[in-house]
Amino acid sequence: MTVASPAYQELTDHNGRVYRVGETPHDLMGRSRTWMVWLPWAAMFAVSVFEYGWGAVVSTLEDKNGWTLTDAFWLASIWAVFQAAVAFPAGRLREKNIVSARAAMLAGAVLSGIGYFTIATSGNLLVAFIGYSVLGGTGAGLVYATCINMVGKWFPEKRGARTGFVNGGFAYGAVPFIYIFSSLLHPGNYTMILDLVGLYMLVVVGICGFLFRDPPKNWWPKEVDPVDWVRNTKKNASLAKNPPAAKQHSPMEAIRTGMLPLMWVCLVIIGGVSLFGINFQVPFAKASHFGPFIAASSAGVLSIVNGTGRAVVGWVSDRIGRRQTLTWVLVIAAVAQFGVLYSGNTHNQTLFLIFAFLTGVGGGAFYPLFASLVPDYFGENHNASNYGLVYSAKLVGGVGGGGLAAGIVSAWGYSGAYMLAGCIALLSALLTLFLRQPKPGGSQATEPRFSGPLTSTPRTAT
Template sequence: MSTENERSATGSVAYREVTDSKGRVYRVGETDRDLLGRSRKFMVYLPWVAMMAISVSEYAYGSAEDTLSDAHGWTQSNTFWILSVWVFFQAGIAFPAGWMREKGILTARRAMFLGAALCLVGFVALAHLDDVFLAICGFGVIGGLGSGLIYATCINMVGKWFPERRGAKTGFVNGGFAYGSLPFIFIFNYAFDTGNFDEVLDLIGVYVLIAVLICGWFFRDPPKNWWPSEIDPLSFAGNTKSARSLAKNPPAVKQFTPKEAVRSGMLPLMWITVVMTAGVSIFGISFQVDFAKEVGFGPLVAASSMGVMAVVNGVGRAVVGWLSDLWGRKLTLFFVIVVLGLAQFGVIWAGDLHSEWLFLFFAFLSGFGGGAFYPMFAAMTPDYFGENYNATNYGLVYSGKLVSGLFGGGLGSMVVDAWGYNGAYALAGGVSMAAAALALLLRQPGRPRRLDIAPNPMPVSREVV
């Protein structure tokens, strides 16, 4: 029975719900302009801008560490642990934030506003608090929570508005979280010193606040089970690009609750893979500039290597997101993690040869692999478990990064002290290769292996009230 007449009578746009042969419900009939008043592309560009704004907190931090240590009287280990705590809380807030959003406690707009305010507090604390414990509480805890709220909200927003082609869109938005830091990397290397560090950090905090507030004002989630009207959810007929992507990455067989996703075994496997891969990525972000200086490369090469890593890290996320729509998420994820592992061994080789150009090349590869896996997990989570509980399910998967932050930054510094940079980078490469092997075990719950990269069989449609 159709609900079209009933919905029209209330003044809302007519829609109907269709159910496929596996019981999955799709809400069709409402266009993005009906719901938003504008194209859903705005739900790509606005999260992208917000992600670029908060990228300075993680990807430019390594370039600011020396000045922060001198200005506040901190040790190198102190500054690494501040970043590690930031990563812990940035990733840790994803699950509770997702739960609050799905329970209606926290809207997308409020999450963005709250996150913007917390980020400002974090930068002010980093600028004005000499006590390392207070700096950890201010930037690491409060700033990390703010960035995490913004990050999780932006990623989930894209996945909900583009259920049929989320790889490229998620990758594009996720990329902003890396290359958005590029101007700040060079600022921290060339125009950031003990005489102006506090003013610079205060201004950055205000910049993040304003950018995120403006973007967040327009955030709005689609209705549950919403599906774009131009794509037939039963046959995948319609837009050619979307049809190709759905053939390689079919929709989840149903909407998995977090408990069901955990019981499937796939969400815990994703979590472990994130822990390992993100740990290697964070290690590279934290130590690449210092390793370059240790080897004897000049400040330009050190800054450029981090700049190259940030740009390729971000652009790679967009490229790999697009590629996953063609290859499939699993194969693309495996490829990315292997590249990340090989790059760690390449950095050692370049350092031993004292080759600046070779070092920049492997910084390129490390940046590519160290960022591109994030949009893969962001796209795979709703691919495997559906969109309705994606904020919570992805929050669980992404929470693996909170463990990664500990051994990628803080514990990584201990490994460097004990084994030197070569030993630490070799360990990172080995961890990445093990993660690639685990990625091969991933499969979509409820779908036979032979159909992992095939479209759904033609389902029977029924309309429900």
């Protein structure tokens, strides 16, 4: 038997942007769209141990397998390369309806589990690069990209705080594991603990991914009038600071504006600084003769604030503007690098934790800001591809913040590495001052208009 799908209208505003209205989330997937906040958050929470827990597990890896610090952080660097590199091709496959959000998440669940199963059971460095860095990085990248884009599609009218909240799970989800790795992990229980971590990721991400579903292109929530939403900046303070994209830019159109490449360069720089802070804060704390509790606590503070800060800056950006918020966040990230160095060199534990706090704020809050800026500038329809292009900057920054940074630490010491990180973070903040939303070309009408009659498409009941 067949039933008719809910009727919808397509409205076109004065810039030619289309809004598909009339269908509720219950019509499309049988539940509230709030599920598309909590499910992505839970999946991001689960895979966060890859990036934010690595610094705490490194010393055990070195002891058990005879690896050097550089070996361990090249594993992290190659992981970051594959985690970032998969975002664009996965986005294109999703937008062409070749791969569904559910399929991407289930593949991500399996590959993420393989990543931790590999380092749990094999001490061979080449096997670790293949299993943890390549397969695990690809899996985590599928989860990250799918979750971030899912939120933006289901909440086109209020994406800032929600994107920040989901993105935050990718940081503070690692906190329990940081303490476990720092205080309990040793060569005797290494395999069991890491196998359990891999199983945990496999199960949580798999369950979440099974429930994922994308809305139709141009979908707009039924209870929000897009015509009024676009026009009424007095009622919508966020819109006044973050106007909607003038059109739906394809990836090539977004590149030609010059703004997407500028975002990419900014993210290359600050992404490397962020990964450097995540990877080396615990080793620097130990080199500064702080005890294991302070070292683990500094990493825990960084991860918690890194995650919660993402939600806070999303809320702030809705009120003062995303570009303005991004600039301030990057300035904080730069100041934090100098502060961590000073407090470590002076052996001041209190200051070290304070600057770990600031590192957490500045070292992760820029990710949801870029994730929200991309659809603000280029629209939602190609967001998986456009944000995938911007996020691919992390594959360059990941090399800088991991393997290359380890080499710099070996050559220049922590002082040289932290000074360099602070200076290039300031450069990234300066570059954001040149970001501008692309403007539409041609003539513009003054009011949104209907593009066609109410339409309905039949579907087959299952």
